[in-house]
Amino acid sequence: MSSEKAKPTKPRKLSTVQHWDIETDVAIVGFGAAGACAAIEAADAGAQVTIFEVASASGGATALSSAEIYMGGGTRVQKACGLQDDKEEMFKFLMMCGGRQADEAKVHAYVDGSVDHFNWLVAHGMPYKDSLYNQRAIMALTDDCLLYTGNEKAWPFKDHAKPCPRGHNLQVEGDNGGPLFTKIITEQVVQRGVRVEYEARALTLIVDDNGAVHGLVVRMHQKEHTVRARKGVVLCAGGFVMNRDMLKKYAPDISTIDTPIGSPGDMGSGILMGMGVGAAAINMGEYFVTLPFYPPATTTFGIFVNAFGQRFINEDCYHGRIGWYALQQPGERIYLIIPAEDFERPTYLNADIAGTGETVEELEAELGLPAGMLVHTVNYYNEHAARGEDPVFHKSAEWLKPLEGPLAALDCTLGRGAFWPCFTLGGLDTRPSGEVLTAEGDAIPGLYAAGRTACGIPRTGAGYGSGMSVGDASFFGRMAGKAVAARQA
Amino acid sequence: MSSEKAKPTKPRKLSTVQHWDIETDVAIVGFGAAGACAAIEAADAGAQVTIFEVASASGGATALSSAEIYMGGGTRVQKACGLQDDKEEMFKFLMMCGGRQADEAKVHAYVDGSVDHFNWLVAHGMPYKDSLYNQRAIMALTDDCLLYTGNEKAWPFKDHAKPCPRGHNLQVEGDNGGPLFTKIITEQVVQRGVRVEYEARALTLIVDDNGAVHGLVVRMHQKEHTVRARKGVVLCAGGFVMNRDMLKKYAPDISTIDTPIGSPGDMGSGILMGMGVGAAAINMGEYFVTLPFYPPATTTFGIFVNAFGQRFINEDCYHGRIGWYALQQPGERIYLIIPAEDFERPTYLNADIAGTGETVEELEAELGLPAGMLVHTVNYYNEHAARGEDPVFHKSAEWLKPLEGPLAALDCTLGRGAFWPCFTLGGLDTRPSGEVLTAEGDAIPGLYAAGRTACGIPRTGAGYGSGMSVGDASFFGRMAGKAVAARQA
Numbered sequence: 001m002s003s004e005k006a007k008p009t010k011p012r013k014l015s016t017v018q019h020w021d022i023e024t025d026v027a028i029v030g031f032g033a034a035g036a037c038a039a040i041e042a043a044d045a046g047a048q049v050t051i052f053e054v055a056s057a058s059g060g061a062t063a064l065s066s067a068e069i070y071m072g073g074g075t076r077v078q079k080a081c082g083l084q085d086d087k088e089e090m091f092k093f094l095m096m097c098g099g100r101q102a103d104e105a106k107v108h109a110y111v112d113g114s115v116d117h118f119n120w121l122v123a124h125g126m127p128y129k130d131s132l133y134n135q136r137a138i139m140a141l142t143d144d145c146l147l148y149t150g151n152e153k154a155w156p157f158k159d160h161a162k163p164c165p166r167g168h169n170l171q172v173e174g175d176n177g178g179p180l181f182t183k184i185i186t187e188q189v190v191q192r193g194v195r196v197e198y199e200a201r202a203l204t205l206i207v208d209d210n211g212a213v214h215g216l217v218v219r220m221h222q223k224e225h226t227v228r229a230r231k232g233v234v235l236c237a238g239g240f241v242m243n244r245d246m247l248k249k250y251a252p253d254i255s256t257i258d259t260p261i262g263s264p265g266d267m268g269s270g271i272l273m274g275m276g277v278g279a280a281a282i283n284m285g286e287y288f289v290t291l292p293f294y295p296p297a298t299t300t301f302g303i304f305v306n307a308f309g310q311r312f313i314n315e316d317c318y319h320g321r322i323g324w325y326a327l328q329q330p331g332e333r334i335y336l337i338i339p340a341e342d343f344e345r346p347t348y349l350n351a352d353i354a355g356t357g358e359t360v361e362e363l364e365a366e367l368g369l370p371a372g373m374l375v376h377t378v379n380y381y382n383e384h385a386a387r388g389e390d391p392v393f394h395k396s397a398e399w400l401k402p403l404e405g406p407l408a409a410l411d412c413t414l415g416r417g418a419f420w421p422c423f424t425l426g427g428l429d430t431r432p433s434g435e436v437l438t439a440e441g442d443a444i445p446g447l448y449a450a451g452r453t454a455c456g457i458p459r460t461g462a463g464y465g466s467g468m469s470v471g472d473a474s475f476f477g478r479m480a481g482k483a484v485a486a487r488q489a
Numbered sequence: 490m491s492s493e494k495a496k497p498t499k500p501r502k503l504s505t506v507q508h509w510d511i512e513t514d515v516a517i518v519g520f521g522a523a524g525a526c527a528a529i530e531a532a533d534a535g536a537q538v539t540i541f542e543v544a545s546a547s548g549g550a551t552a553l554s555s556a557e558i559y560m561g562g563g564t565r566v567q568k569a570c571g572l573q574d575d576k577e578e579m580f581k582f583l584m585m586c587g588g589r590q591a592d593e594a595k596v597h598a599y600v601d602g603s604v605d606h607f608n609w610l611v612a613h614g615m616p617y618k619d620s621l622y623n624q625r626a627i628m629a630l631t632d633d634c635l636l637y638t639g640n641e642k643a644w645p646f647k648d649h650a651k652p653c654p655r656g657h658n659l660q661v662e663g664d665n666g667g668p669l670f671t672k673i674i675t676e677q678v679v680q681r682g683v684r685v686e687y688e689a690r691a692l693t694l695i696v697d698d699n700g701a702v703h704g705l706v707v708r709m710h711q712k713e714h715t716v717r718a719r720k721g722v723v724l725c726a727g728g729f730v731m732n733r734d735m736l737k738k739y740a741p742d743i744s745t746i747d748t749p750i751g752s753p754g755d756m757g758s759g760i761l762m763g764m765g766v767g768a769a770a771i772n773m774g775e776y777f778v779t780l781p782f783y784p785p786a787t788t789t790f791g792i793f794v795n796a797f798g799q800r801f802i803n804e805d806c807y808h809g810r811i812g813w814y815a816l817q818q819p820g821e822r823i824y825l826i827i828p829a830e831d832f833e834r835p836t837y838l839n840a841d842i843a844g845t846g847e848t849v850e851e852l853e854a855e856l857g858l859p860a861g862m863l864v865h866t867v868n869y870y871n872e873h874a875a876r877g878e879d880p881v882f883h884k885s886a887e888w889l890k891p892l893e894g895p896l897a898a899l900d901c902t903l904g905r906g907a908f909w910p911c912f913t914l915g916g917l918d919t920r921p922s923g924e925v926l927t928a929e930g931d932a933i934p935g936l937y938a939a940g941r942t943a944c945g946i947p948r949t950g951a952g953y954g955s956g957m958s959v960g961d962a963s964f965f966g967r968m969a970g971k972a973v974a975a976r977q978a
Binding site: 007008010100101252253255275285308309310312325328330370371372373376380383391392393438439440441 | 496497499589590741742744764774797798799800801814817819859860861862865869872880881882927928929930
C-alpha cells in the first residue's frame with residue numbers, strides 16, 4: 001500500500017516534449033551544500049549550469065546546521081594543532097561508523113580526497129582557524145576549528161581506530177556556521193554565472209524510451225517549464241524526514257517522532273523522482289536520531305537507564321549513538337540520572353525532571369522503576385566508578401565518578417517532551433561519482449545525485465558523527481559536478 | 490552496488506517471443522503450500538493451470554515444516570475443546586504481532602476468512618483431531634491438534650488480546666505434519682488435472698510494453714520453454730534466505746547466520762522476477778530468527794542474559810521473539826542460565842555448556858561476565874520469583890522459581906555453535922488478492938504472488954508465531970488462485 005506522497009514520481013516521456021523552455025548543460029535540483037558544490041565543479045569544468053531551488057534562498061538543511069565538516073588524514077588545521085592523523089585510521093573509523101552497510105568505495109574516496117577537499121574549501125573562501133576546540137560539545141560556539149564530533153574517543157571505536165578530532169568548524173562565533181557556509185558557497189556559485197531559479201519546484205524527470213534522463217519539468221512563475229539538461233540532472237534535493245508518508249513506509253522507526261530536523265524541502269522529492277525512473281533507493285529504514293543531552297558536558301557524569309532501570313550504553317559516546325540505542329530499548333522509558341551537584345539543564349534537550357530523590361531508593365520509587373533495579377545499577381556503577389572503572393559499558397575514566405547525594409532524573413522518554421531530533425540516512429544508490437544506479441547496478445544515463453537524496457557515507461545512527469552530512473554532501477556534490485560535466489551525452 | 494545474485498531479473502519482452510512452447514490460463518511458479526492452494530482454487534474456478542517447480546517433488550519449505558496453521562475465531566477444533574475464541578481478539582493479536590508494519594487489510598482478510606479456511610482444509614482432506622496439546626512446545630509431536638504457537642500467553646501480548654490456542658496441528662504422530670500436508674495437497678492438485686512440471690526452473694517473466702505480464706520463460710528438459718499464461722502468473726517461489734547476496738543487500742542482520750531454514754529453492758527468484766517487472770519489494774530487512782531453547786519446557790524456568798549479565802526478556806514468550814531480542818543485544822554474548830535440577834539439554838538448541846558453578850559468583854567468573862552483574866540479576870530474580878513475581882520482565886508465575894543450587898549456562902551466542910534458524914519476512918508488495926503492486930501502488934496486470942515470495946501477515950520476528958507461514962501461504966495462495974482465475978485478460 002502506497003500513500004500518495006510516498007509514491008515514486010512518474011517521469012515525463014521525452015517523446016511528449018514539444019519544446020524546451022530552458023536549455024542547459026547541467027540542471028541541479030536543490031541549492032544546499034551538495035547542489036552548490038556540484039554547480040561549482042561543473043561550471044569550473046566548462047559546463048553551463050542551472051540550479052532549481054524550491055525555497056526562496058539557498059542553503060537547504062546545511063544553512064540550518066552548524067556546517068561542521070568531517071575531514072582528516074592531515075589537514076592544515078590538524079597539523080597546525082600538532083595532531084597527527086592517518087588516512088588509515090580515518091578509514092577504519094568511518095568503516096566502523098557505517099556498520100554492516102558501510103560503502104567501502106565511498107569511504108575510500110572520501111578519505112583519500114579529504115585533505116584535498118579541505119584545501120578546496122579554503123581556496124573557495126572558507127575560513128578555518130588553526131585551533132582546537134577541545135571540549136565535549138555538539139558544536140563549537142567559538143570561532144575555533146577542530147573538534148571531536150563523533151564516537152572517536154568512545155568505546156568500542158577507540159579500541160579499533162586511533163582517535164583524532166576531525167570535525168572542522170568555520171571561523172565564526174556562535175552557531176553561525178551554516179549561514180556563513182551558505183553565504184560563501186552561494187557567492188562562489190553566483191560568481192561563476194550559474195543561473196539560479198528560486199521558488200522553482202522540480203516536478204519530474206524527462207526520460208527517453210531507453211531510460212536515459214534528458215531533463216526535467218519545473219514549476220516556476222506559476223507555470224510548468226520543460227528544462228533540457230544536455231549533460232545531465234543532479235538531484236540534490238535533500239532527504240525525506242519532512243514526508244510523513246515516506247517515513248511511515250520506509251523508516252517506520254522514526255515515523256512517530258514529531259521533531260524532524262531539516263529544511264521544509266526535505267520531502268523526499270529527489271528520491272521519488274529517481275525511483276520514478278528506476279533508481280534503487282537503499283538503506284531507507286536507517287536514520288540519525290539523538291538525545292542532545294550535552295552541553296553541558298558535565299551531564300556525561302550521569303547515567304542513562306531504560307524502563308528496567310538498566311544502563312545500556314557508555315554515556316561518553318556521541319549523543320546520536322545514545323539516541324539510537326535509546327530508541328532501540330524495549331520498555332519505553334529512558335531516564336538520565338544526574339547528581340544534584342552536577343545538575344544543570346541541558347542546553348538543547350528540553351527534558352522535564354521526572355523525579356528527584358535524596359537517595360537512589362527514593363528516586364527509583366518516584367520514577368516507578370522496578371524496586372531495586374536502579375539501586376543496583378547505581379550502586380554497581382558507583383563502586384566501580386570510584387576506582388575509575390566501568391567494567392560493563394566502558395565509559396572512559398574521565399567521565400566516571402560515583403553518583404552521590406541527591407539525584408535527579410531527566411525524562412528522555414520519546415513523546416514526553418524531550419527533544420529527539422532525527423533525519424533520514426537512506427537515499428538513491430549511487431557510485432562515488434554520483435551516478436545513480438538501478439537495482440540491477442546499472443547507471444541511469446544522465447542522472448546523478450548527492451547529499452541526502454543519495455545514500456552516502458553515513459549509514460546508521462549508531463555510528464553517525466557531526467560533520468558527516470555536510471562533509472558527505474559537499475564532497476560527493478563536487479564528485480557529481482565533475483562527473484556530469486565530463487559526460488558526453 | 491549489486492552483486493549478480495541480488496539483481497532483479499530482467500524480463501523478456503513479449504514482442505521478442507516467436508512462439509509459445511506451452512499455453513495455459515494460469516502459470517504457477519512453485520509447488521509449496523502457496524502454489525498448491527493457488528492451483529486448487531484456480532482449477533476449481535475453471536482455469537487451466539500449470540505448475541512449474543524447480544525441485545523434483547512438491548512441498549517446498551512447507552514439506553520441511555510441521556505444517557501448523559494459525560487459525561481461530563471459532564474453528565471446529567476450538568469449539569470441540571470448549572474454547573471460545575473471538576475474531577476481534579485474534580485480530581488484535583495479529584496486528585500486535587505485525588508491529589509497526591502490520592498490514593491491516595491482510596490481517597482483516599485472514600481473520601475474517603479463518604474459520605472458512607479451516608473448513609476448506611478439512612474438506613480437502615486435512616485431518617485435525619478435536620484435541621488440545623496443552624504444552625509449551627515448538628510443535629506437537631503427538632497427533633493432537635490445538636496449541637499455543639506464539640506469544641499469546643506472554644507479556645505484553647496477554648494484556649492486549651485474550652489468549653487462545655490457534656495453532657492447528659495435523660492428526661499425525663511425530664514431526665510429520667509437513668510431509669502429510671504435502672501429500673494431501675499434492676493429491677488434490679493432481680486430481681484436478683493440473684499439469685505439473687518438476688525440475689522446471691522459472692527464468693524470467695514475459696511482459697508487454699505496458700508492463701503487463703503474459704507468461705514466463707522456464708528451463709526444463711535442458712532447454713528454455715516459453716509459457717503463455719493467458720490469465721496470469723502466480724509467483725509462489727518462496728523467500729530468499731538461501732541467497733547470501735540478497736541477505737547481504739536486503740537483510741544484513743541475518744546475513745552472517747549459517748543456519749538458514751527453508752528449501753534449497755528459497756533463493757529469492759520469485760521476488761527478483763517480480764522486481765524485474767517493477768514490483769515493489771517491502772519489509773525486506775525483517776526476518777524470523779530463533780533460539781529453540783525448548784523443549785523441554787523446563788528450560789523456561791531459566792533466564793537469558795546478555796554480555797552485561799542483564800536479563801532482557803520474559804523467558805516464557807515464544808522462542809522466536811527471544812531469538813529476535815537476543816540478536817538485537819549489544820555485546821555479542823547470550824547465555825541461558827538453568828539450575829542443575831532443571832537442566833536437560835534442549836532438544837534442538839545444540840548449545841554448548843559455557844560454564845557451571847556451585848554458586849552464581851562462580852558461574853559469573855567462569856563466563857567472564859562483569860563481576861557482580863549476574864549475581865545481581867540472579868539474586869533479584871530469585872527474590873521476586875520466590876513470591877511468584879517478575880516486576881521487570883513480567884514472566885508468568887507458572888515459570889517463576891528461584892534459580893538455586895549449582896547452575897549451568899548454555900552458550901547461545903551467535904556463531905558459537907547454538908542453532909539459530911532464520912528465514913526472511915520481506916517480499917513483493919501485494920494486495921490481499923495476491924495482485925502484485927508497484928512502488929506506485931498500482932497492480933501489475935497478470936502478476937500475483939503468495940507465500941514468502943510476497944510480504945504477508947508475518948512482518949517481524951518480534952511477533953512471529955508458528956503456523957503463521959503455512960497459514961499465510963495457504964490462505965493467500967487460495968486468494969491469489971481465485972483472483973487470477975477471475976481475471977479477464
